[in-house]
Amino acid sequence: MAMKLNPNRNVPEAADLTSKEAVLEELGREESYLHMVTRRFLKHKMAFFGLIVFAIFVLVALLAPVLAPYDPNKIFGDFDASPSSAHLLGTDQVGRDVLSRLIFGSQVSLTVGVGAVAIYVAIGIVLGLLAGYFGKWVDMIIMRITDVFMSFPYFMVILVLVSIVGPSLSNITTVIGLLGWPAIARLVRGSVLSIKEMDYVKAGVALGYSTPKIIFQHILPNALAPILVNATFGVASAIIMEASLSFLGMGVRPPAASWGNMLTEAESITVLSSQPWLWFPPGLMILLAVLSINFMGDGLRDAIESQQAK
Amino acid sequence: MEVKNLKKYYPIKKGIISKTVGYVKAVDDVSFSIYPGETVGLVGESGCGKSTTGRSLVRLEDPTSGQVIFEGKDLASISKKEMRELRTDLQIIFQDPYSSLNPRKRIGDLLAEPLLAHKLASKAEAAEKVNHILETVGLSKHYKNRYPHEFSGGQRQRIGIARALMLHPKLIICDEPVSALDVSIQAQVLNLLKDLQKEFNLTYIFIAHGLGAVKYISDRITVMYLGKIMEMAKTKEIFEHPMHPYTEILLNAYPVPNPHMRDREQIVVEGDVPSPAHPPKGCVFHTRCPFAKDICREKVPELNGTDHLIACHFPLSQ
Structure with a gap:
C-alpha cells in the first residue's frame, strides 16, 4: 500500500521504530476538509478583503460603547453642525453626534443580518430535510407551503407584518427570519434528494442506523456547503432589508440609531445637497458591509466548489 | 435464506x-x-x-x-x-x-x-x-x-x-x-x-x-433476464452444459483469451432487451431467442428441475 506523501509537510527523519510509527500516523492525517476550504478561502483575495472588513465591523459593533466618542442619543446644542474636531462627522438635525450613531448603528445591522439568517436557516434546514428525505405527502405539503411563501411580495409582507407587531430590533429580526426560509428549504430539499440516493446513505440503512442519525449525521453534513454560501448572501440582504425598513420608518425606532434611519434624513433636499456628512457615512457603511459579505460568499462558494470538482 | x-x-x-x-x-x-x-x-x-x-x-x-x-x-x-x-x-x-x-x-x-x-x-x-x-x-x-x-x-x-x-x-x-x-x-x-x-x-x-x-x-449461478430467473445451476454445470439459450449467449459474449477459438460457432443475440414496462408475452426471452417457436410466444415456461433449474420450452441438448 503506497503511503501518500504530502509534499507540504516536513518529514522528520525517523530514527527508531516507535517514532516511525508516529510519523506514519502524522502523515496519515492529511488536511481535513475544513482546513482545505479555509486555505482556499484565504487565498481568494476578494474574500480575504471581505473577511477583514467584516471582522472590523464585528469588532466595532462589539466595542461600540468603548469606541463611540459620545452617547449616541445625547443632544448637543449645535444641530446640523458640519464635521469638526469635537464631532468628527458632525451632528444631525437634532444635534446628536453622527459618528457615535454610526458606530452604534453597526450593532443593529449585524444583529438583524446574523439573527434573521440564523432563524431562517434553521427553519429551512429542518423543512428541507423533512421534505427531501420523507418525500411523498410530507414533501408535497412542505413544498406547497414553500410555494405560497415564495409567491408573496416579500418586502410588502415584511412591511405589513412589522407594522402590525410594531417596529423594533427583535421584531424585524424575527419577521425577516420567519419569512426568509423558503429559498433555503428548497436548496436543502434538492441536495437531500440527490444525497439520499447515494450508496453511503443506503449503507446507513442497511447497517441499521436510526433515521435521525442518517438525516443529521450522514445527509446534513453533505448538504451544508451550499447552505453556508446561501446564508452568507442572506446576511447581506437582511442588512439591506433592515436599512430599507428603517428608511421607511418601519425599522428600528428612533431615537435608537440604525444606518437605515440615519439615511432618512437625506429625504430633505437641503440635506442631500449641502449636508453630505448626514447621509454619506451611513450609506457607505451599508455598502461596505454588504460588499464585504458578498465577497466572502463568493470566496466561500469558490473554495467549496473547487473542492467538490476535485 | x-x-x-x-x-x-x-x-x-x-x-x-x-x-x-x-x-x-x-x-x-x-x-x-x-x-x-x-x-x-x-x-x-x-x-x-x-x-x-x-x-x-x-x-x-x-x-x-x-x-x-x-x-x-x-x-x-x-x-x-x-x-x-x-x-x-x-x-x-x-x-x-x-x-x-x-x-x-x-x-x-x-x-x-x-x-x-x-x-x-x-x-x-x-x-x-x-x-x-x-x-x-x-x-x-x-x-x-x-x-x-x-x-x-x-x-x-x-x-x-x-x-x-x-x-x-x-x-x-x-x-x-x-x-x-x-x-x-x-x-x-x-x-x-x-x-x-x-x-x-x-x-x-x-x-x-x-x-x-x-x-x-x-458455487452456484443464477441467470436472470427481464426480472425472471432463466437458469440456475452449479457454476461448473452452467459453464460446461448451459441449457438455456440465453445462458449460452451470455457465455459466448464472454471473451475467450485464445486466438484459435476465434472461429468457434456462436449464437448471436440480436436486438435490445425489451422494456420491462411492456415485457413480451410468453417467455420473456422469445423476442431475441434464435430457437423461439410458437409456444414460446404464448406460454410462460416454468422454472423446472432439481439441481439444474431452467425455464425454457426447448432446453439446449447436452
Missing part, C-alpha cells in the same frame, strides 16, 4: 393526479434458496433486476410481494424495528466505491459507527476492532484518520467491505463489488472476499454482469 415469489414492481405514474398507468416489473416472481457458507452468483444484463433483487433481500427496497425467509423470519413483512435488529446479520457491499463512503467521515469513525449505533461495543473496544478489521482487509491501521477522498477505488472498496464486516453478518449481498475497479484490483478484491468467506464463515450473494468474476467466486 429462502426467497419465494419475490416481486418488485415500480408503478409508472402519469398525469396530474398521478394515476398509475402500468408497472415496471423489475423483479417478477423470483424464487431461489441460498445455503449457509455458499456463494450464489446472480448474473444478467443491465436492467435485468439483479440489483433490485439484491436490494430487496436487505430491504433497501420494499418488495411488492413475495417472501424472503431468513432465520425463520419473513424479511418482507416484519416491522422496521425487527428489521433493524436483523440487519446485523445481513449486509451489503456496493458497486461504486466512490459513493458508498460518506465523504465527511474519517475512516475510523465510519467503521466504528455500526458498532456504536447498535451499542455492541464501547468506544475503546470499537477502536480496537477498527484496527483489527483494517488489517484483515489489508489496509494499514494508520489510515483511520484519513478521509475517503484520499483513497483509491480498490482501497475504498476494501473499506466498504470492512464496514460490512463490522457487525459480523452471516450473509453479505455483494452488489457488483468489482465492476467499478481495475482488472488488476478486481482480482485482489475477489481474493479478499474469498479469504473473508473462509475466515468468517460468510454466505455471499454475488451480483455481477460479467461472468469472469462470478465464475471465480460462485
Whole structure:
C-alpha cells in the first residue's frame, strides 16, 4: 500500500521504530476538509478583503460603547453642525453626534443580518430535510407551503407584518427570519434528494442506523456547503432589508440609531445637497458591509466548489 | 435464506393526479434458496433486476410481494424495528466505491459507527476492532484518520467491505463489488472476499454482469433476464452444459483469451432487451431467442428441475 506523501509537510527523519510509527500516523492525517476550504478561502483575495472588513465591523459593533466618542442619543446644542474636531462627522438635525450613531448603528445591522439568517436557516434546514428525505405527502405539503411563501411580495409582507407587531430590533429580526426560509428549504430539499440516493446513505440503512442519525449525521453534513454560501448572501440582504425598513420608518425606532434611519434624513433636499456628512457615512457603511459579505460568499462558494470538482 | 415469489414492481405514474398507468416489473416472481457458507452468483444484463433483487433481500427496497425467509423470519413483512435488529446479520457491499463512503467521515469513525449505533461495543473496544478489521482487509491501521477522498477505488472498496464486516453478518449481498475497479484490483478484491468467506464463515450473494468474476467466486449461478430467473445451476454445470439459450449467449459474449477459438460457432443475440414496462408475452426471452417457436410466444415456461433449474420450452441438448 503506497503511503501518500504530502509534499507540504516536513518529514522528520525517523530514527527508531516507535517514532516511525508516529510519523506514519502524522502523515496519515492529511488536511481535513475544513482546513482545505479555509486555505482556499484565504487565498481568494476578494474574500480575504471581505473577511477583514467584516471582522472590523464585528469588532466595532462589539466595542461600540468603548469606541463611540459620545452617547449616541445625547443632544448637543449645535444641530446640523458640519464635521469638526469635537464631532468628527458632525451632528444631525437634532444635534446628536453622527459618528457615535454610526458606530452604534453597526450593532443593529449585524444583529438583524446574523439573527434573521440564523432563524431562517434553521427553519429551512429542518423543512428541507423533512421534505427531501420523507418525500411523498410530507414533501408535497412542505413544498406547497414553500410555494405560497415564495409567491408573496416579500418586502410588502415584511412591511405589513412589522407594522402590525410594531417596529423594533427583535421584531424585524424575527419577521425577516420567519419569512426568509423558503429559498433555503428548497436548496436543502434538492441536495437531500440527490444525497439520499447515494450508496453511503443506503449503507446507513442497511447497517441499521436510526433515521435521525442518517438525516443529521450522514445527509446534513453533505448538504451544508451550499447552505453556508446561501446564508452568507442572506446576511447581506437582511442588512439591506433592515436599512430599507428603517428608511421607511418601519425599522428600528428612533431615537435608537440604525444606518437605515440615519439615511432618512437625506429625504430633505437641503440635506442631500449641502449636508453630505448626514447621509454619506451611513450609506457607505451599508455598502461596505454588504460588499464585504458578498465577497466572502463568493470566496466561500469558490473554495467549496473547487473542492467538490476535485 | 429462502426467497419465494419475490416481486418488485415500480408503478409508472402519469398525469396530474398521478394515476398509475402500468408497472415496471423489475423483479417478477423470483424464487431461489441460498445455503449457509455458499456463494450464489446472480448474473444478467443491465436492467435485468439483479440489483433490485439484491436490494430487496436487505430491504433497501420494499418488495411488492413475495417472501424472503431468513432465520425463520419473513424479511418482507416484519416491522422496521425487527428489521433493524436483523440487519446485523445481513449486509451489503456496493458497486461504486466512490459513493458508498460518506465523504465527511474519517475512516475510523465510519467503521466504528455500526458498532456504536447498535451499542455492541464501547468506544475503546470499537477502536480496537477498527484496527483489527483494517488489517484483515489489508489496509494499514494508520489510515483511520484519513478521509475517503484520499483513497483509491480498490482501497475504498476494501473499506466498504470492512464496514460490512463490522457487525459480523452471516450473509453479505455483494452488489457488483468489482465492476467499478481495475482488472488488476478486481482480482485482489475477489481474493479478499474469498479469504473473508473462509475466515468468517460468510454466505455471499454475488451480483455481477460479467461472468469472469462470478465464475471465480460462485458455487452456484443464477441467470436472470427481464426480472425472471432463466437458469440456475452449479457454476461448473452452467459453464460446461448451459441449457438455456440465453445462458449460452451470455457465455459466448464472454471473451475467450485464445486466438484459435476465434472461429468457434456462436449464437448471436440480436436486438435490445425489451422494456420491462411492456415485457413480451410468453417467455420473456422469445423476442431475441434464435430457437423461439410458437409456444414460446404464448406460454410462460416454468422454472423446472432439481439441481439444474431452467425455464425454457426447448432446453439446449447436452
